[in-house]
Amino acid sequence: MDISALTQLLNADSKGLSSAQQEDMDTVYYKLKQIAKSQRFKIKNNGINTTELVNEAWLVSKGSNKTFNDRNHFFAYCSIAMRHILIHQAKKNSLLTYIDNENLEQHTVYKQSDYLLELERQLKKLKEFSPRLEQIFTYKYFGDMEFDSIAELLKISERTVFRDWKKARAMLSIALSK
Numbered sequence: 001m002d003i004s005a006l007t008q009l010l011n012a013d014s015k016g017l018s019s020a021q022q023e024d025m026d027t028v029y030y031k032l033k034q035i036a037k038s039q040r041f042k043i044k045n046n047g048i049n050t051t052e053l054v055n056e057a058w059l060v061s062k063g064s065n066k067t068f069n070d071r072n073h074f075f076a077y078c079s080i081a082m083r084h085i086l087i088h089q090a091k092k093n094s095l096l097t098y099i100d101n102e103n104l105e106q107h108t109v110y111k112q113s114d115y116l117l118e119l120e121r122q123l124k125k126l127k128e129f130s131p132r133l134e135q136i137f138t139y140k141y142f143g144d145m146e147f148d149s150i151a152e153l154l155k156i157s158e159r160t161v162f163r164d165w166k167k168a169r170a171m172l173s174i175a176l177s178k
Contacts, residue, residue, distance in 0.1 A: 079143020
């Protein structure tokens with residue numbers, strides 16, 4: 001399927017799609033599912049499963065009334081949506097475990113939620129320093145986007161994206177280890 005046809009499908013209402021178009025949409029959904037699955041490996045024990053994460057991201061993208069320029073724009077939007085969904089879940093988990101459990105340090109959901117909330121705080125600081133570093137980190141970490149896709153989306157070289165990814169990871173690693 002060519003890029004313009006996929007973009008039109010992503011922007012169209014899903015009612016009345018032909019079987020071939022529905023198959024293409026299923027392929028996009030499957031790709032989102034793979035991204036969500038990779039999130040489950042990075043962020044374990046957060047109280048949200050892969051299907052929930054992908055369905056939430058899918059619903060956010062379809063309910064946003066946003067027009068996507070291309071495939072990369074769609075997946076970038078979904079990576080931001082997944083970030084917000086995971087952070088929202090972490091806030092919810094943090095509150096629930098705080099209410100329900102006195103031994104918070106031993107509770108794995110609390111530990112993971114605490115990590116995600118701290119990551120979010122550090123990402124906000126990173127954005128103040130360099131919005132591009134924060135974007136690249138979000139697209140790569142939460143959206144599992146390829147460097148070439150991020151480069152095309154941000155209209156910079158792939159090498160610059162790779163350098164910025166390494167820089168963002170190093171800065172966040174130092175900030176999170178304090």
